[in-house]
Amino acid sequence: MLKNYFKIAWRNLLRNKLRTAIHILGLSLGIAICFLIFNIVWHAYSFDNFHPDKERIYRIITENDYGEMKYSYPAAPGPLGEVLGEELAGIEEVGRLYTLGQTHASIPEENKNFGRKDYISFADPGFFKVLPRTWLAGNPETALQEPNQVVISEKSLNTYFPNQPLDQVLGKELRYVDADTIMATIVGVIQDYDENTDFIFQDFISFSTIKKNEKEDWYGLHSWTNINSSSQVFFKSGNGISASNLQEGLNAIAGKYYADEEEGSTSFGLEPLSELHFSYGLLDETGASKELIKGLLIVGAIILILACLNFINLETAQAIGRAKEVGIRKTLGGNKFQLMFQFLAETYLLVLGATLLGLVFSDLILKTFQSYLPDGFTMPYLAGYNLVFIVLFGVLLTLVSGIYPALVLANYQPQRALKGEKMGSAKFSFGVFLRKNLTVLQFTVSMVFLILVMVIGSQLKYISSQPVGFEKDAVVYAYLPFMAGFEKASLFQSQVSQMSFVEGASLGGDAISSNGIWTSDVKVPVDSTEMEFFTQVKNVDSSFVQVNGVELLAGRNLTQNQTEVLVNERFLKEAGINSAQEILGSFITIGGGPKSVVGVMKDFNSRSLKEEILPMVFLQNPDYYNVISVKLGKGINLETALLGLRESYTSVYPFEEIDFKFLDEEIAKFYEEDQRIRNILGFSSMIAILISGMGLFGLSSFTISQRLKEISVRKILGASIAQILGLISKEYVMLVSISFLLAAYPTYWLAKEFLESYSYRIDMPYLQFLMGGMALLVLCIGIVGAHSWVAAKSNPAEILKDE
Known part of the structure; x- marks a missing residue:
């Protein structure tokens, strides 16, 4: 039928x-x-749902409330990780993770250099108790207990020691260069996750290494008021403990350590492991939407x-x-x-x-x-x-x-x-x-x-046809090694400036237009009073204006005098100053000290055109120059030019790699x-x-x-x-x-x-x-x-x- x-x-x-x-x-x-x-939906929701007791695993988030402005960070202040296990009732394990980016790795004994790598972090022993791994070598009970220890994954094992037996790898030393040089002994090898996961780190240096090297201040782990997205705290709650009970405990901790706050309020929240993939990522990237x-x-x-x-x-x-x-x-x-x-x-x-x-x-x-x-x-x-x-x-x-x-x-x-x-x-x-x-x-x-x-x-x-207020064509930029020093950066800049196909090179803390933003409060004398407001800040050298084609409306460009600053038109408007000439020569307070205004810039869009132009200050702090911008000549062979730039870079930084980006292409990425x-x-x-x-x-x-x-x-x-x-x-x-x-x-x-x-x-x-x-x-x-x-x-x- x-x-x-x-x-x-x-x-x-x-x-x-x-x-x-x-x-x-x-x-x-x-x-x-x-x-x-x-x-697509199945893929997005498949991340990290394989962990044992996943419904009992949480990440700490920090929330700041300033009335009209509210901010939420998937991060925890350093001291919280130290007291959470003792002061929050109903939790079984606490694990701390501090993510690092572009850390130089090498094997001194074998004279092997691996350049700068991602997926390196600091972790404490509790991290592997909250999120267990399969151990191929080493003792999970004692690993990461002492400073200067490191646990590596299979991927790192195959990179550092290809075809070597596991028992020969344990006890070998790796060198990491970040804020300082860290010599770490390998005490364990773990299996990489086969499932979809956001925990893609491959090297785990013992968290106690930070304290031993006295780098808590450098990594922002010394203070309750320092919220750094690299600092992550995870914990596993006990059976039968509700999220509301945990939240009450977190509220009590925040009330205890932030009782003296004068402006706004700080609190802690819970982020279930199931929400991690849709939140701000572990490596500064935005999660799935x-x-x-x-x-x-x-x-x-x-x-x-x-x-x-x-x-x-x-x-x-x-x-x-x-x-x-x-x-x-x-x-x-x-x-x-x-x-x-x-x-x-x-x-x-x-x-x-x-x-x-x-x-x-x-x-x-x-x-x-x-x-x-x-x-x-x-x-x-x-x-x-x-x-x-x-x-x-x-x-x-x-x-x-x-x-x-x-x-x-x-x-x-x-x-x-x-x-x-x-x-x-x-x-x-x-x-x-x-x-x-x-x-x-x-x-x-x-x-x-x-x-x-x-x-x-x-x-x-319409957006693509709008003038941005600076020259974006034929400008390339690249990030220099983190904290490698102004001396080397200046040498590289000098070499680049002398190349025949280069019209100019400048150093700064960022490209002229990027998604990143640095803001600071500034005090401006107006008549007999002083006005205070927030302003965008760019750390630049004296060549920055010329290389990027920024137009000056009044005054002059910066010299190498670090007490000089430039401001834009929007800055004048915010300060209630009608004339560009009026502010020239006056001193504003920013960055901890007085700065002399020597010039006024025409407004330009340093970020997406979705945003309004902000008040802006150009100042100089050579210790934190980590970006070089290069203006290329017209009618040149771009491939040959980039090859020449890379060769010069290698001569100054022999163990590093560089990636030059075209400014106009990066701006297009805004949209x-x-x-x-x-x-x-x-x-x-x-x-x-x-x-x-x-x-x-x-x-x-x-x-x-x-x-x-x-x-x-x-x-x-x-x-x-x-x-x-x-x-x-x-x-x-x-x-x-x-x-x-x-x-x-x-x-x-x-x-x-x-x-x-x-x-x-x-x-x-x-x-x-x-x-x-x-x-x-x-x-x-x-x-x-x-x-x-x-x-x-x-x-x-x-x-x-x-x-």
């Missing part, structure tokens, strides 16, 4: 090839996008709903053509359940075909958007969770898409169906009403996507996220329009074929082709017009929210709303007009010969 259902269903699908193709293509696109999004995941889920759901609506729309329209089939089946004894099962079998075959094609499409989409996805992301098609998804999703999609058309077909009355009656005598037809509304809904969604893409594209084009949103919405709008267009193609093809006799009679009575085209297209023009009205407000609201994220933005482009609506109207008229033209050109004698 079941075999017979599917055999008949297969024959029906082959008999209606156009309908089958439209259904399979539309559903496959929806399935492909949903399958990809499912894997839950908002983006929600957005992807919404987009996927919309695309799939459009595909399902397409199916329902076309199937209910074509149900009329199967009325006699239903009548015969019921006359021969078929009941409603059997008929519904027959039609659902057809739907299931369509979904099955769409699923297979959808898997192909998902792979193509993955390759297209690979750069948008996390590193290491894959779609294991044969993984258990994907197989379950495919099966259950296919069944659910069959029911959602097929149940209403099946009910419509199964409810036809056999006596009326066999007489050829296609609808009741009532003037209102629910089927027609539903089809029109589904068509309107499809085009509404397509219109929202399309107009948003146009608005975002216009804003990004990468918005560019990605535009591209994703653009792809979504293309899919939505394609699905809607296919649905309209199939629906108009069927409905116009139902009106062939009417069209033929009108032609005989003298109607022109233009009149017939206008008659048929009028209804669809009205539907698209209604779609535009429905799409207008949500599109306006979403566009307004996006544009308001920029301080410098275009006005609301209302013309683009009309352009988007007209584009879909032209598409609609084109699809319907093509069918109408064929119908209008048909021979009435052929159509009416049986009448």
Whole structure:
């Protein structure tokens, strides 16, 4: 019996090839996008869910409340890690981690140098109790108990000591250079995690090494008021201890150690291990965005709903053509359940075909958007969770898409169906009403996507054309070794400046434009009073202004006198000073001492154009120069120039590597996220329009074929082709017009929210709303007009010969 259902269903699908193709293509696109999004969500939520007792593991976060300004940091002050185990009741283990970046590693005994490496950290013994590891060598009970010990992972083992037995590695010494030189003895080797994890560190130096080397102050671990994101504290709570009880204990600790705070308040919070991947990362990177995941889920759901609506729309329209089939089946004894099962079998075959094609499409989409996805992301098609998804999703999609058309077909009355009656005598037809509304809904969604893409594209084009206030072309910059000393940095700058293809080189604490920001409070004398406010600070040398093309409005450039500073126009406005000349020669207090203002700069955007220009001060502190900016000459060979810069760098820093970045490319990265949103919405709008267009193609093809006799009679009575085209297209023009009205407000609201994220933005482009609506109207008229033209050109004698 079941075999017979599917055999008949297969024959029906082959008999209606156009309908089958439209259904399979539309559903496959929806399935492909949903399958990809499912894997993205699964990947994001798979991080660190394999740890024992994971639901009892937390990270400490620190929160500052200054009234209108509230800040939250995934970090803990150094002293908290020392007292937490004693003063917070209900916890089993406490583990401390201090992350390091770009630490130089070497093996002195073998004269091996590995350059600067990430994934190196300080850790205490409790860290491996909170987050256990598999030990390949060493004693986990005694490891990291003493200063100058280190535990390495398999990856580091293969890097440092390839092909050496584990027993020969234990006891060897590694040298790390960060704030100081650390000689550490290897006391353990651990296995790397095979699962997805944010704990990707490979070298763990004993935490007590910091205290032994008297570097608590350097690493910011000496004070309760120093909050450093590198300082992380994890703990495992006891069984049955609730998060609310732990929070009460943390509140008591904060109240004890921050009782004397005069401004604002500091408190501690809990971050469950399950939230770590979505929070600020362990290596200063932003975690996965839950908002983006929600957005992807919404987009996927919309695309799939459009595909399902397409199916329902076309199937209910074509149900009329199967009325006699239903009548015969019921006359021969078929009941409603059997008929519904027959039609659902057809739907299931369509979904099955769409699923297979959808898997192909998902792979193509993955390759297209690979750069948008996390590193290491894959779609294991044969993984258990994907197989379950495919099966259950296919069944659910069959029911959602097929149940209403099946009910419509199964409810036809056999006596009326066999007489050829296609609808009741009532003037209102629910089927027609539903089809029109589904068509309107499809085009509404397509219109929202399309107009948003146009608005975002216009804003990004506007941003790229705006002057930033400095020269960004042909400027490269690179980070110098951390705390390597001003003497070497100055030598490198001098060598670079003498190169024939270089117009200038400068040292500073940062590039002229970056995501980083240094702010400080400043005191400015105004009349007989003193005004205090926050200002952005850049640590630069005297060549910085010339290399970056910063324009001076008054005064002069900096000399090598460290008591001199430059300020910008916005600084004057904040201080209430009307004239640039007025501030020249006056002393402001910043950085712990008085500084003389020798020049005023024209305002420029040192950060994204989403932000307003801040008051800014250029000052000089050579001890903290760690970036070199180089202005290259015009018409040079860039590859040769960069090679020359690297060779000079190697001569000064023989054990280091350097990576020069083009300033204009880095500035473009400010808007990468918005560019990605535009591209994703653009792809979504293309899919939505394609699905809607296919649905309209199939629906108009069927409905116009139902009106062939009417069209033929009108032609005989003298109607022109233009009149017939206008008659048929009028209804669809009205539907698209209604779609535009429905799409207008949500599109306006979403566009307004996006544009308001920029301080410098275009006005609301209302013309683009009309352009988007007209584009879909032209598409609609084109699809319907093509069918109408064929119908209008048909021979009435052929159509009416049986009448």
